[in-house]
């Protein structure tokens with residue numbers, strides 16, 4: 670399976686910057702087909718970017734949203750429902766740590782959003798991750814990592830699949846994003862390949878309880894300061910099926926090098 674590389678533009682780009690970025694990525698990917706790529710611009714630019722991508726569509730380039738509201742269409746001023754994204758996005762990021770923090774999104778809310786996304790035929794990319802960096806010894810060799818370090822992550826995984834059927838759960842993409850590694854956080858450092866691989870393995874093991882052997886083909890992404898220098902280290906790990914990229918997705922050149930790091 671090709672790796673999935675997801676660009677999370679967050680609250681960045683003007684319309685013209687977004688068009689230039691999407692056009693540049695599309696041009697670069699025309700002869701770079703080793704990864705499946707998803708661009709997640711701010712809501713405002715979903716429609717114009719979709720237009721750029723639909724003329725001479727590349728089969729390995731799709732569009733995703735960064736969020737949806739926790740209920741279906743109705744009286745929710747300023748919000749966007751999953752069903753409104755039909756025909757505009759194929760993927761949606763759910764439960765990013767910035768939303769969990771700034772908008773107090775709980776595990777229960779994240780689970781509801783994942784279900785609404787699936788009901789609307791969107792592929793949810795559900796973010797999970799711990800707040801605290803492990804101590805240096807486990808970071809270097811995670812084999813004996815205490816169960817408590819992974820507990821919060823696995824609880825987030827359990828919460829999102831709890832209300833889903835196995836058939837639905839298998840469609841979820843988990844993005845393991847240790848919060849301490851996200852580039853915009855103070856003192857952020859990327860995880861290393863071994864550590865991220867270990868945690869992604871624990872997540873897959875947990876998913877097996879819900880979906881059985883089908884978990885082997887589920888994609889688990891790593892995110893947190895992924896960039897052209899470290900992308901290959903993550904992508905070569907057996908449990909890591911792709912990357913969720915923030916800062917390095919905002920420049921055509923750096924994002925294309927991440928996509929090419931396979």
Ligand code: PGA
Nearest residue numbers: 851852893894914915916
């Ligand atoms: P970063 O962001 O690559 O800039 O660390 C990743 C994310 O928050 O999804």
